[in-house]
Amino acid sequence: xxxxxxxxxxxxxxxxxxxxxxxxxxxxxxxxxxxxxxxxxxxxxxxxxxxxxxxxxxxxxxxxxxxxxxxxxxxxxxxxxxxxxxxxxxxxxxxxxxxxxxxxxxxxxxxxxxxxxxxxxxxxxx
Amino acid sequence: xxxxxxxxxxxxxxxxxxxxxxxxxxxxxxxxxxxxxxxxxxxxxxxxxxxxxxxxxxxxxxxxxxxxxxxxxxxxxxxxxxxxxxxxxxxxxxxxxxxxxxxxxxxxxxxxxxxxxxxxxxxxxxxxxxxxxxxxxxxxxxxxxxxxxxxxxxxxxxxxxxxxxxxxxxxxxxxxxxxxxxxxxxxxxxxxxxxxxxxxxxxxxxxxxxxxxxxxxxxxxxxxxxxxxxxxxxxxxxxxxxxxxxxxxxxxxxxxxxxxxxxxxxxxxxxxxxxxxxxxxxxxxxxxxxxxxxxxxxxxxxxxxxxxxxxxxxxxxxxxxxxxxxxxxxxxxxxxxxxxxxxxxxxxxxxxxxxxxxxxxxxxxxxxxxxxxxxxxxxxxxxxxxxxxxxxxxxxxxxxxxxxxxxxxxxxxxxxxxxxxxxxxxxxxxxxxxxxxxxxxxxxxxxxxxxxxxxxxxxxxxxxxxxxxxxxxxxxxxxxxxxxxxxxxxxxxxxxxxxxxxxxxxxxxxxxxxxxxxxxxxxxxxxxxxxxxxxxxxxxxxxxxxxxxxxxxxxxxxxxxxxxxxxxxxxxxxxxxxxxxxxxxxxxxxxxxxxxxxxxxxxxxxxxxxxxxxxxxxxxxxxxxxxxxxxxxxxxxxxxxxxxxxxxxxx
Numbered sequence: 001x002x003x004x005x006x007x008x009x010x011x012x013x014x015x016x017x018x019x020x021x022x023x024x025x026x027x028x029x030x031x032x033x034x035x036x037x038x039x040x041x042x043x044x045x046x047x048x049x050x051x052x053x054x055x056x057x058x059x060x061x062x063x064x065x066x067x068x069x070x071x072x073x074x075x076x077x078x079x080x081x082x083x084x085x086x087x088x089x090x091x092x093x094x095x096x097x098x099x100x101x102x103x104x105x106x107x108x109x110x111x112x113x114x115x116x117x118x119x120x121x122x123x124x125x126x
Numbered sequence: 127x128x129x130x131x132x133x134x135x136x137x138x139x140x141x142x143x144x145x146x147x148x149x150x151x152x153x154x155x156x157x158x159x160x161x162x163x164x165x166x167x168x169x170x171x172x173x174x175x176x177x178x179x180x181x182x183x184x185x186x187x188x189x190x191x192x193x194x195x196x197x198x199x200x201x202x203x204x205x206x207x208x209x210x211x212x213x214x215x216x217x218x219x220x221x222x223x224x225x226x227x228x229x230x231x232x233x234x235x236x237x238x239x240x241x242x243x244x245x246x247x248x249x250x251x252x253x254x255x256x257x258x259x260x261x262x263x264x265x266x267x268x269x270x271x272x273x274x275x276x277x278x279x280x281x282x283x284x285x286x287x288x289x290x291x292x293x294x295x296x297x298x299x300x301x302x303x304x305x306x307x308x309x310x311x312x313x314x315x316x317x318x319x320x321x322x323x324x325x326x327x328x329x330x331x332x333x334x335x336x337x338x339x340x341x342x343x344x345x346x347x348x349x350x351x352x353x354x355x356x357x358x359x360x361x362x363x364x365x366x367x368x369x370x371x372x373x374x375x376x377x378x379x380x381x382x383x384x385x386x387x388x389x390x391x392x393x394x395x396x397x398x399x400x401x402x403x404x405x406x407x408x409x410x411x412x413x414x415x416x417x418x419x420x421x422x423x424x425x426x427x428x429x430x431x432x433x434x435x436x437x438x439x440x441x442x443x444x445x446x447x448x449x450x451x452x453x454x455x456x457x458x459x460x461x462x463x464x465x466x467x468x469x470x471x472x473x474x475x476x477x478x479x480x481x482x483x484x485x486x487x488x489x490x491x492x493x494x495x496x497x498x499x500x501x502x503x504x505x506x507x508x509x510x511x512x513x514x515x516x517x518x519x520x521x522x523x524x525x526x527x528x529x530x531x532x533x534x535x536x537x538x539x540x541x542x543x544x545x546x547x548x549x550x551x552x553x554x555x556x557x558x559x560x561x562x563x564x565x566x567x568x569x570x571x572x573x574x575x576x577x578x579x580x581x582x583x584x585x586x587x588x589x590x591x592x593x594x595x596x597x598x599x600x601x602x603x604x605x606x607x608x609x610x611x612x613x614x615x616x617x618x619x620x621x622x623x624x625x626x627x628x629x630x631x632x633x634x635x636x637x638x639x640x641x642x643x644x645x646x647x648x649x650x651x652x653x654x655x656x657x658x659x660x661x662x663x664x665x666x667x668x669x670x671x672x673x674x675x676x677x678x679x680x681x682x683x684x685x686x687x688x689x690x691x692x693x694x695x696x697x698x699x700x701x702x703x704x705x706x707x708x709x710x711x712x713x714x715x716x717x718x719x720x721x722x723x724x725x726x727x728x729x730x731x732x733x734x735x736x737x738x739x740x741x742x743x744x745x746x747x748x749x750x751x752x753x754x755x756x757x758x759x760x761x762x763x764x765x766x767x768x769x770x771x772x773x774x775x776x777x
Contacts, residue, residue, distance in 0.1 A: 011431035013424035014236070015363075018209055022356050027346035028209055029243050031295075039294065041318040042282050042447045045420040045435045116360065118367040118429050119376070119422070 001072065002125045003035075003051045003107075003114060009121035010047040012039055016113035016122055023112045025100060034107040035096055049121055050094045052107035061091035066104065076108035140164055141350040142204050142651030143172070144245040144343075148268060150261060152334050153194070153253035157268050162247050168654065171665060172203030174625040176248050177219030177230045178669045178676075184250075187679050191223040191326075192308050192333040198251040200241070200299075200339065203628030207239030207426065208347055209355060210647035211362045211639050214238060214425035215628035218299075218322040220330035223310040224487070224542055225562045225587045227677035229325030232591075232625045233299070234425035235317030240297040243343025251334055260288070260300075260338040265345060273337035278303060280480035281315035288340050299339045302482025304530045305332035309540040311487035311565070315479060319435065319449020320425070323484040324564065325586050350653030358647060362639055363429055369637040372430065376422065378411030379432035380453035384460060385410040387453075391573040391604075391705020392596055394462045394566070396516060397493035398559045398694060401570045402703020403461030413468040414451070423449055430632060438472045440519065448476040451485075454590075457568030458489030463496060464516025474522050481530045486589075490565035491543045492525055494558055503552045508535045556693040562587035562677075571695060573705035574599035576610035579718045582689045583614065585673035591625070593617035594635075597774045607714045611721035616769030619666035626665065635774065667768050668742040670726075671734050675747045675756075678733065683756045685732030689719060725765060729758020737764045 014037060017030035025032045036050040059067035059075055066081035067088060084102040091097070098105045114124040139145075140162055149158045170179045177199045189195035198220050205213035216238030222229025241249075244265050251261075255270070258277040262269045276284045281302035288298045298316060305312035305328035312328030313321040322328075349355055366372060374382060387393035388406045395403040407413075414434055423433030432452075439445045451459065451471045459478065460471045478485040492514075498504045499514035506513060510533070512524045528536025538546040544563050547555040559566040564587025571578025580593035593614050602610060620641065624631035627648060633639040645659050678685055690696075699709035723730060727738030733756050739748035741764065751757040 008421070011422045011424035011428075011433075013426065013428050013431065015427055015429060018427060019356070019360070021346070022209060022352060026352060028207065028349060028352070029344065029346040031243075031344055032346065042286055043437075045318075045423075045437065045447045047421065116363055116429065118363065118372075119431065 001074065001109060002053065003109070004123040004125045005049050005051055006121050006123070007046065007048050009119045010037060010049045011119055011121070012037055012047040015116040016049070019112045019116045023110055024105065032100060034098055034105055035113060050096055051113075051122065052096050053094065055093070057091045057093065058088035058097050058104075058106060061087045063087065067106070070108065072109070074109045075106065077104045077106055079103050139348075140167055141348050141653050142208060142648070143167055144242045144247045144347060146245050147248035147250070148246055149250045149252065150270065151252050152255040152259065152270070152336060155270050157270065159268070167247070171626045172247055173201050173206075173215065173217040173232065173628040174219070174230050174622060175203070175665060175669060176201040177217050178228060178672055180250055181219060181221055181228050182672050182676050185221050189221065191221045191226065191330060194253045196221050196330055196333070198327070198330050198334060198336065200249040201247060202238030202241050203626055204648055204651060205644070206628035207242035208349065208651050209359055209427060210629060210651065211359055211633055211643060212425070212428045213629045214427055215625065215630065216241065217625060217628065218314055218327040220325070220327050221680070222325040222327075222586065223308070223329050224326045224564050225677075227562075227680050228673045229327060229586055230625070231313070231322035231324040231327050232628070233314065233316050233320050233322040234630065235297070235320040236426045237297045237299050237316045237341065238628055239426045240341045240343050242347050243345055244341055245343065245345060249339070251336060254333065255335040258335050258337050260336065260340060262292075263339065263341040265343060276300070276337050277306065281482045282318055282480050284338060285315065285318060288338055292340055293342070296340045296342045300337060301328045301331050302480060304482040305329055306337075307530060307532055307540070308332050309483055309529060310542045311484045311491065312482050313484045315482060318447075319423075319433070319479060321479070321484065323486060324589055328482055349651055351650045355647060355650040358643065358650060362643060366633065366637040366639060367429065371636050375430050375432055375632070375636055378415060379434050381411035381414045381434060381451060381456055383453040384456045387457065387569065389704060390596060390600065391700065391703055391708060392569045392577070394457055394559065394568055394570050396464060397462060397490075397497040397557065398566070398570055399497070400702045401573055401700050401705040401708070405466035406461060408466045409456055409460045409468045409471050414472070417468060418472055420447065425630065428630060430637070432632065436472050438469050438476070440469050440473050443473060443519070446473065446476045448472055448479060451475045454568045455485040455489065458486050458493070458565070462489055462493045462568070463522060465519075466517060470517070470519050473519055477523050477526055481526060483526065483530070486567060487543075487565035488526070490559050491539055491546070492522055494543055494546070495525060495539065497557060498550055498554055501552070503550050503554055504535060510534065558692050559694070560588055561691050562688055564588050569596060570700070570705070571691070572700050572710055573604055573708040575604075575607050575710060575714065575718065576614055578691060578695060578710065578715075579611060579614050579722060580617070582691055582715070582719070583722055584618070585670060585677065588691070592621055594621070594774065598772060604708065607717050608721065611718055612725045612770035613772040614722060615725045616771055617774070618670060619663050619769055622669065623662050623666050626669070664742070668744065671739060671742055671744060672747065674734055675739075675751055678751065678756045679754060683731065683733055684758070685728070686719060686730075689732055690715060720761070724762040726768060727760060727764045730761040731758050733758030735760045735764070
């Protein structure tokens with residue numbers, strides 16, 4: 001199970017980020033999302049979507065065992081257990097572990113980003 | 127200067143809006159923040175609506191467009207940044223140095239949404255700074271900063287430098303050297319290749335010594351019914367993603383219309399001498415995608431990605447990256463200048479973007495220069511020993527450099543094509559492709575009479591975005607004159623509506639998102655449950671009449687005398703291609719204008735009547751026009767509904 005990224009198909013529209021922010025935070029600012037798009041302009045002129053690959057580094061770094069697996073085996077943050085230390089953010093190599101209002105936040109494969117992406121840049125793989 | 131900021135953070139609790147406006151006095155450095163007035167927000171909606179109202183109310187009629195009393199107005203509308211279908215736009219406006227009246231130009235990308243996220247729906251710049259500055263906006267932190275190190279840099283270069291200095295997540299709107307030297311068709315660039323291109327808004331920005339605006343917004347816009355809006359927009363995304371037009375739009379963007387326009391006999395060629403460019407296949411969407419494409423590029427929240435980001439290497443030229451060429455550039459800087467290779471069109475597109483001139487007026491004005499050179503009206507000596515030949519990249523680039531730096535006859539062109547024609551003489555005004563000083567868009571109206579009427583009557587001069595009629599001209603008959611004016615009126619209301627609310631009209635025009643869906647999205651954003659399409663169309667009508675009044679108050683009347691195109695468009699027949707033989711007469715133009723004025727509730731002279739202005743809630747404007755002897759008697763009973771609904775299709 002993963003979000004398959006095809007870098008060359010990304011158009012930088014940020015729909016994925018905005019729908020993530022809406023779905024997870026009830027906010028419209030794409031910054032409040034759990035994935036990133038890195039833009040390289042004016043040269044070479046490409047976008048690089050960066051998503052959670054469920055590597056588990058965040059869970060390993062978490063001292064309060066707040067990052068746990070759901071019944072699909074997907075890691076998510078149990079907000080009740082999070083002590084807001086931020087170590088998970090430091091441990092996340094792709095840089096998509098976020099903290100909103102102190103609490104850790106990560107992608108839990110809700111798939112909304114893949115639903116709005118119609119270019120094939122982000123594709124749901126079950 | 128942050129200390130001078132009058133902070134009023136309470137806001138208005140308006141849903142769908144950023145909630146605040148900024149007023150920046152560039153002379154004193156004072157920056158004031160004010161809450162957005164809910165009544166103002168509802169009455170004028172945003173974007174082009176705010177721009178129109180501010181310019182009409184605040185700029186003295188005798189003010190020099192490039193002087194301290196002009197305003198530069200920036201406004202993202204209600205849909206910008208709000209996850210609607212689709213809200214990416216931001217309107218830049220000023221009294222135009224090209225047309226001498228209300229001017230506005232709308233840019234996509236990410237700038238409008240970012241302003242909304244920072245909390246702003248409107249920025250008004252007043253006066254002139256002592257030296258080069260840029261406006262720094264980081265949520266509540268708003269400062270005028272020294273821009274000396276960016277002054278003189280190209281638009282793309284300045285954006286790259288500012289992002290490097292401030293951070294990648296700042297969105298930048300900047301001018302290039304053309305704006306700095308107040309070339310009347312200078313544009314404002316954003317997102318490495320998108321522009322507020324028309325009306326010379328970049329020249330006004332340059333006249334104020336404002337190099338750039340940099341903005342970062344980390345907040346969210348409050349939405350009345352976010353779950354409802356999410357459902358609506360995701361439904362529209364799902365439905366339109368399989369629309370038959372979606373795939374070609376995603377693949378080629380507007381560039382595919384180069385071939386289409388040639389086949390339909392409306393493609394401007396060699397300064398609108400004819401409407402068919404034989405080697406068009408070399409500069410159509412296909413070679414763009416096959417040879418130059420690096421990335422498909424979309425505006426904020428858009429799933430159509432019509433932007434084509436290209437990489438070009440021409441012999442003895444630097445390798446460049448450019449967004450485009452889109453259709454308007456591919457026509458006006460394409461066959462209109464005689465370029466038959468996509469690499470050449472893309473390169474001159476970049477020259478315009480980097481120097482900061484509008485590729486539309488820029489391409490059109492250079493093409494006029496090329497025809498003058500061909501006819502011997504301008505000489506090699508006047509071109510500093512260079513030539514100005516059809517299809518020469520070197521000549522194009524050198525001539526643009528003369529214009530941007532106002533050397534010799536470059537200065538004539540920098541002042542505008544009408545001024546240049548006056549200096550060149552030889553009755554060359556007859557073959558300028560412009561109305562009211564604004565260069566024509568990339569469609570020749572001789573094979574599409576309603577398109578010509580659209581240019582003739584557009585509030586900002588000969589621009590297609592107000593009304594685009596080519597398929598309507600096809601449907602009703604390309605030689606048919608009568609019966610089209612009402613549709614032009616309708617299109618002049620529906621299409622600018624999208625610029626008012628700051629969403630992209632292509633979803634309406636190309637993949638059948640209904641305007642009712644846009645209205646519903648606005649209801650969900652704002653909570654205005656009683657907001658209707660009728661209200662939106664009435665605002666469009668009000669804006670159109672206010673802009674007409676503004677134009678007349680600044681340029682005198684009667685309005686009709688300003689509405690005729692140059693002689694080429696009613697005296698010469700199209701000499702070649704599928705449009706061969708297409709020809710309009712002065713009588714045809716008069717028939718169209720009579721129908722148009724009647725449909726608008728104006729006089730035969732083309733002046734608004736008291737009846738229409740009062741009907742639209744503008745009695746003071748009527749009185750002002752009356753005082754100036756610019757108010758006309760109705761030429762026909764006031765139509766209850768102005769315009770006749772029509773949905774044009776591109777394919």
